[in-house]
Amino acid sequence: MNAAQGSTQATASPARWAWTRYLPVVLVTLGLAFVTLALGLMSRTAADANAFARLQPLLLGVNGIGILVLLVLIGRKAWRLALDYRRHVPGSRMMLRAVGTFAVLAVVPLLVVYWLSLQFLNRGIDSWFDVNVRQGFADALTLSRSSLSLRMGDFLARTEGAARELSGESETGVVIRLDSIRRANGAEEMIVVGANRRLVAFSSSAGAGALPMLPGEDVLMQTRQDRPFVSLDPTGDGGYGVFTAAPLPGRAPGEEPLVLVGQYAIPDRLAKLAEGVQSASAQYGRLTYQRPYLKGTFALTLTMVLLLSLLAAVYGALFWAQRLVQPVQDLIAGTRAVAKGDFETRLSLPSRDEIGYLVTSFNEMTKRLALARAETEQSRAAVEKERANLATVLARLSTGVIAFEPDLHIRSMNAAAGSILGVDPEQTSGLTLADASQLNGWLGQFLDRVGERLQAGQAEWREQVPIHDEGSRRELMCACTALPVVGETAGGFVVVFDDITTLLQAQRDAAWGEVARRLAHEIKNPLTPIQLSAERMRRKFLGSMNEKDAQVLERATHTIVQQVEAMKGMVNAFSEYARAPQLVLEPFNLNALVSEVAELYRAGERPVVVELALEAGLEAVEADRGRVRQILSNLLKNAMEALEGTPAPYVQVSTRRAEWHGQPVVQIEVVDNGPGFQRELMGQVFDPYVTSKPKGTGLGLAIVKKVVEEHGGRIEAHNGPEGGASVLVALPLNEESRAQLGTRETRKSEPRRERA
């Protein structure tokens, strides 16, 4: 499911990124277009206030949209940059600095331009309202008025002339003559008004359908005061009319006063010129009033354009900073990946500039690193394989192997070496010879000898090294050689050794068996005739000899018979030692047998205390009862003989159940308080003809050891801490444990025998 999702994302992402990749470019292009459009509109409106007013909404709309777009873009990028900065994303600080630098570089000139633009705007608008301009408009108005005043004076004079012409006329006459007078004076309209604005006569160039325009009360009041009235009135269609009024002179007191009102048209050309001056002046007046507001709107628009430019500059700074920093961020990420061991990292080539060269170099480096690592991995795998093979071989090897550093630290030791020397190989790794010697007596003796050789500069040697403790002795056949120096790897030494104790013992056993067999065969045969001959000589000649000779014969034949008997016993002993093992295994009560044999020795002539310490539960020990009796007899006999001359002789025989290599065994221990074994014979007490007793044959303990080994057991001899000797015999409790211990012993000894 996750893989599916991942693949979906992997396929969806490029399409999405294709959008987002080109979106900023499109938006930036639009933003720049808006800025350009806004600046163009501003340049147009700066010269024409009307154009400014007309284009202002468009300008504001353009600016507003641009600012909105840029704000969205900047906000998005700034938010992402802030998140990256807080998360300490690599390159975010660099990007922040780049953005700051770019923004300052862009914003400062913009602000300067803004300030200059404001100045220009201020001066430009103020120039419209320059004193000279105002005065110019005033002068133009004055000039126009002067020009029109001449016309107005002329029209007033015509009206006054017409009034004089009508002064003597009755109202009817006025009505009749008014039209001709109007035409004669070139008036557009003439009205004669009486009191209370009563219309007396009316004539208009517009014809009969036209309505008269009655004068206001102010006009009538002025004319009643005998003051003519003249005014210039715009007609609303761009033309001008001159409105005149003059009283009809010569009216009798009490007669209704009449006023002649005449309207004249200003010629079109003059009216157009005058209207031009008037509208320019009015326009100027309006601008004067609108001046602060125009300035404000100009400044506001300029500020918006500046804001747009500023935002565009900031966004540009963000955009280009990101473009600049992105390859560096990729490089940082790639470097981190390489530092974590990912040599498969490849960066896309951003461009063909210096950054592109750097990325190419990085990709080449990671490629080579990946190749080198692959080769190293292969070499390491090969070495590991060889090492594993070697370790397997060494572990299965029954030969002990110890490797030493050149400075004689123990580099490694195989399992067989640990087993032979009775030490855990793991404990010895890295130890010096002196430190390792403290672990174990056997190891100490072995390393002492090895150390002597190596410290003497002997790298190649071969030697049989005996090691022993109080109970046993081992012979190790050692061979040492120097390890080759490969490269910077130090050489060191390797010592290979075999425990040949068993081999030597087997050789000795075989030799002694052969000797015993030959002795039994060669010596026993003549003894009987010798004994018979001696007895025959005694019987034949004892009676015929004198007493003195008879005594000599008696002593001689007795001695011969005695010595022959002794020799028979010796030969029988040899025969017993050399005979082939044929065990008759059957369960029997060991404690009963021990008690029985001990009782024989309690009844002896010597006052030896025989004490038994028998553990219950040994009623069914499977062994050869006769051989076990022989073991007990020999051990007790050996102890009795060793206790000669010892005050308060004491022998203790104990039995107990125990375990040996996880198998149940029965232990028989015979302890005495005699002088103990001689230290120099400690490793050889079970060898034939090794004895410290004057009367011993040296075969008792050898036979015991032989019988014990025939049962698959073991035997050890120790001296007690307060004197006395102790012999410990361990026999398998039953057939099963004997089979297990026999298999173990076979496994342990077979390879050595094969090598031997």
Added chain:
Amino acid sequence: MNGFPKQVLVVAPHRRFVAGFAFCVALVLCALAPAAVAAEDARFEARSAYLEPVDGVMQLNATLELGLSATALEALRDGVPVTLTLESQLRRKRRFLPDASVAELEQRWRLQYHALSDRWLVTHLNTGLQTSWPNQAAALDHLSRPRGIPIIDAPLLRGSATYEASLRATVEVGGMPDSLKLLMFWVQWQRTTDWYTWTVRQ
């Protein structure tokens, strides 16, 4: 550039900066300051109004108090037009329902100084009729006393019903383009009186 006074070109840079800053501040203050259409202490209201039937037509006569500010008057003298809008409504009172609108009328006049003729022109924008006045006071007086504005034919009014009329006036100075007024929306471009309401007696 030729139009610039010579002394502007030799102003020290720091002075320019100070001047520019001051200009900006002034612009902001100007922009934020409301346009004084009417003087704060002068009365600006509809003082009286009534409807009278003339030749079978109910005509509106009103008296307004248009206390323009000095700024507005100055603007008038500079040729800036002042527009007066008179809104009138006639409603029939109903007991349980909202009042029924019988007639609504909006009349507009423009007062503008004509510098060349030194006359004050009042133009009725609904009809285009123009009158000129010799001074500002006369023109304003004419403007503040609208007379004979037809509202509705008298026969259309029910004799048994009660009618209520309302009136309000709006004065706007400047003739600023609508776009600028929209832009500087916080500026008070016009001033409007409260509704003046009375019961019509037939």
